Amino acid sequence: MINIFNYIERQSPIHRLTGATKLVCFLLWSFASMVTYDTRILAVLPVAAVILFGVSKIRLKDVKFILSVTAVFMVLNNLLVFLFSPMHGCEIYGSVTELFRISARYVVTREQLWYHLNLVLKYLAQIPMLLLFVTTTDPSEFAASLNKIGVNYKIAYSVALALRYIPDIQREYHDISLSQQARGIEMSKKESLVKRLKAASAILIPLILSSMDRIEIISNAMELRGFGKGKKRSWYMARPFTPADILSMIICGLLLVLAIIDTAKMGTRFWYPWA
């Protein structure tokens, strides 16, 4: 079965951080890059992310496919922004500096290009961190981490169950799909959309019904073992924090604080050097 979450086991300082630390850092980092549109901060984040990638010993070829998806998405999103509102940058930065015209509606302005640069930087700041988090965190440790940062252990356990059963359900989906195809349903692009939707439901119904049975079986098994009786539970994969963990969380926390203070100081989320 393909490994969707692409956890790659290597020996590196980033791998040695606990899952909880990486989760907290990832969240703080992405909130920081979400809050700010300050190009100075946004430009530093991707550089830092690339350095962290180097430290983590994750190679470019490990994440090549995902990065190509990122690139396509980024280009499409930027195109779409431009198509729908070519003057969005001017509205934000409050000035119009025309560079050249494509047509009456589509005028390329410096403000717009600056806004697009910021959008791209935002991606470059966020995506590498997500990839880093996904590739260096063991899925089994993830639930323990969620619980550690204060999520109710029952919900953390739901997440663990989801991660545990995704491959199973995927395999089952595949099996059902093959046997339905053997009976003559058509899922390929040759069929019309409605027919394909119908075909999808012919696969989905057995899948859902068997999953409902599965829910019954698992919950009985858990109930028999007394799940949910205590207020707390321990985790096999949980690890104690080390100084490196605390240090990295503080750094990411400071980053978020910096982004918030910077935004508050400027009085706006946008920074424009020609203003």
Place this chain on the structure above:
Amino acid sequence: MKKFSVKTIVAIGIGAALFFVCGRFIAIPSPVPNTSITIQYGVLGFMSAVFGPVAGLLIGLIGHALIDASWGWGVWWSWVIASGVFGFLMGLACKKINLDDGICSKKDIARFNISQLICHIVCWGAVAPVLDILIYQEPVEKLFAQGLVAGISNAVTTAVIGTLLCIAYAKAKPQKGSLTKEE
């Protein structure tokens, strides 16, 4: 509110896994970029109707966050939250539908479809774009266009898949009162 029982916890886990598999592997591309026609909302609507609002909320949140994390476009918190809200609202709206009793009448189907339509309008027409504006500050027109396409395609797939699932599930359950006690 349904009790947060072991069964609910397991339903959230399996539901999120189903949501993930449906959203990740059974996607049909749509003409608008970054938005594909996916059938997971049919599953989410159905699961919320069976297991209630809390399960719906968490299935939406966890499932959508996992899908986003497995792709390269980053986790779009605004849309993740919108999925959760959809599950929650569906759970509330479908409280009166008792699929577990093996009954899925025409009235139930109508209720399911009207509520899913309203929930989709609320989520993709309001929750997702407004959060997008707050968090990402992208152009309003673009966000509403994306929301519109996502909302319409989700409503269509929910109507087809969700309804079929409800009927099939109710049929598979023994009907309430189908057994009588012998005197």
